[in-house]
Amino acid sequence: MAISSLTDTYTLSNGVKIPVVGFGTWQTPDGDVAYQSTIDALAAGYRHIDTAAAYGNEESIGRALKDSGIAREEIFVTSKLWNDMHGYESAKQALDDTLKRLDLDYLDLYLIHWPNPKANRDNWAEANAETWRAMEEAFEAGKVRAIGISNFQVHHFEELLKTAKVTPMVNQLFVNPSDMEDEIVAFNNEHNVLTEAYSPLGTGKMLTVAAIQEIADKYNKSVAQIALRWSLQHGFLPLPKSTHKERIIENGQLFDFELTADDMAALDKLEGVAGSHNDADKTNF
Secondary structure (H helix, E strand, O other): OOOOOOOOEEEOOOOOEEEOOOEEOOOOOOOHHHHHHHHHHHHOOOOEEEOOHHHOOHHHHHHHHHHOOOOHHHOEEEEEEOHHHOOHHHHHHHHHHHHHHHOOOOEOEEEEOOOOOHHHOOOHHHHHHHHHHHHHHHHHHOOEOOEEEEOOOHHHHHHHHHHOOOOOOEEEEEOEOOEOOHHHHHHHHHOOOEEEEEOOOOOOHHHHOHHHHHHHHHHOOOHHHHHHHHHHHOOOEEOOEOOOHHHHHHHOOOOOOOOOHHHHHHHHOOOOEOEOOOOOOOOOO
């Protein structure tokens, strides 16, 4: 698929179109910073904003969406259910709370943020099944246009599929040249599930990797642009995050070059240079 701009889309399994790059807002403080960076992203042409209850910035992002002057249906908005709200009734409440904070009537995508929170270690599969039932109902009711998961590895995903009526449309993972998460990405692909890539720059650690800098110099691009282009060429949906206007703009300028097969292969070999994903079964949150 040829992609040429931030408004180009992938099509999810249910036919919903999702812009190929999302603006990430993890660790973006609530208030002026979250508000202004979202305004800057929308002005730069992003039409996909990714937040979460746990980020604590939904209210500021909601204000920015309103004040941008861009029609609601032109912006794809994702949020996520936090670990303290797993379960059927809790998940219904969590979605209502998120919609209220964002001041929206519906979400475009709602995700279970983590599969196995510390509090649910003894019954995570059952808790996910109940959570998912609430999300399926919200999907059927039109409160969310698509539903998905985040940080799920194969065994988490397989458990969910035992009871799910609706297969998740998205699995958002820590994916970048340092950790390609091959096993779960293959599983996603088998089930027609889009892989979204959070921390596409390895939480910034990738910016200092000499091998990527060499490739960046060759194309006269930044290391960030190379890592994001790599993500797109693999068919992932990267979610770059920045609070600096010039970086936000630069991270969206990915469509006037293409990495060669050799350079893609070189980037694929960089496993471990900038960290790897958290083991969802061992997190302390």
